[in-house]
Amino acid sequence: MSANLSPGPSSKEKGDINVFLFSIDLEDVRDFIPDGHQYRAAVPANTLKYLDWLDRVNSKATFFIVGKTARDYPDLIKEIIKRGHETACHTDTHLHLTKQTELQFRKDCESFLNTMHALGATDIKGFRAPTFSMVESSKWAYSVLRDFGFKYSSSVLPSTNPIFGWPEFKGEGYYDGIYELPMNIGSWPFKVPFGGGVYFRFFPNFVVNSLASSTFKRDKAVLSYFHPYDVDVDQERFMHPHLNDSKLLNWLMYVNRDKVFSKAESLMKNQNAKVMRYDEYLASKINTK
Numbered sequence: 001m002s003a004n005l006s007p008g009p010s011s012k013e014k015g016d017i018n019v020f021l022f023s024i025d026l027e028d029v030r031d032f033i034p035d036g037h038q039y040r041a042a043v044p045a046n047t048l049k050y051l052d053w054l055d056r057v058n059s060k061a062t063f064f065i066v067g068k069t070a071r072d073y074p075d076l077i078k079e080i081i082k083r084g085h086e087t088a089c090h091t092d093t094h095l096h097l098t099k100q101t102e103l104q105f106r107k108d109c110e111s112f113l114n115t116m117h118a119l120g121a122t123d124i125k126g127f128r129a130p131t132f133s134m135v136e137s138s139k140w141a142y143s144v145l146r147d148f149g150f151k152y153s154s155s156v157l158p159s160t161n162p163i164f165g166w167p168e169f170k171g172e173g174y175y176d177g178i179y180e181l182p183m184n185i186g187s188w189p190f191k192v193p194f195g196g197g198v199y200f201r202f203f204p205n206f207v208v209n210s211l212a213s214s215t216f217k218r219d220k221a222v223l224s225y226f227h228p229y230d231v232d233v234d235q236e237r238f239m240h241p242h243l244n245d246s247k248l249l250n251w252l253m254y255v256n257r258d259k260v261f262s263k264a265e266s267l268m269k270n271q272n273a274k275v276m277r278y279d280e281y282l283a284s285k286i287n288t289k
């Protein structure tokens with residue numbers, strides 16, 4: 001790296017905080033598997049675990065919400081708003097962008113926003129595609145998001161991945177008027193989205209801390225994607241969706257669910273990281289009004 005005598009705006013100042021963008025993709029996994037509703041309803045109890053933990057660590061987070069889940073649990077959405085967290089969009093029915101036409105996606109956004117406005121969410125800025133399905137072939141979705149007044153998206157996995165991924169993605173910035181904050185990918189040999197879900201639970205603490213530390217050194221926030229089931233220690237055993245029936249991947253779906261909060265606290269403590277809402281973090285970078 002060449003010497004740079006005048007630090008640019010991206011240089012970290014002494015005393016700057018490291019940002020851990022804590023987010024929950026609020027969806028009901030039972031909706032995505034055959035006969036899923038034979039299993040117990042777990043979304044409210046598990047979401048309350050996140051809400052109570054966030055209160056305990058005095059932090060606000062972002063909830064990317066599926067419209068159907070909001071209609072199923074309206075009081076839960078009101079509680080999320082009441083406790084001061086950001087509510088954002090995770091589509092209306094969790095249909096991957098690659099499976100929607102532009103017209104379908106417009107109707108999807110409309111239905112989601114109608115649901116959320118009726119529940120008192122007035123200022124929705126953020127979007128996350130189901131299963132990070134924003135890829136080269138679905139990038140038309142950015143202009144639809146812009147038309148509906150969204151400001152940012154966190155929908156891209158900038159790597160190859162068994163499910164979705166956009167390895168040629170150019171990096172954080174504007175795409176058709178929407179600011180894309182792609183998921184962090186760890187460095188070799190951990191080239192996976194380590195900040196949430198399975199990987200965050202599975203990797204030992206020192207690995208998560210090391211990957212987070214190198215992310216912070218690059219002056220980036222650590223992003224995340226947790227789900228209600230990530231903290232559900234009592235969930236029945238069933239094959240989770242989008243895993244191609246892999247028994248190994250499904251085993252991973254159940255690993256260390258009791259450790260999400262202690263590991264998040266370890267990251268906060270060891271990396272001097274603050275949990276923030278996505279919109280508040282982005283307010284210093286882009287015009288989110």
Ligand SMILES: [Zn+2]
Binds near residue numbers: 025027090094130131
């Ligand atoms: Zn999802």
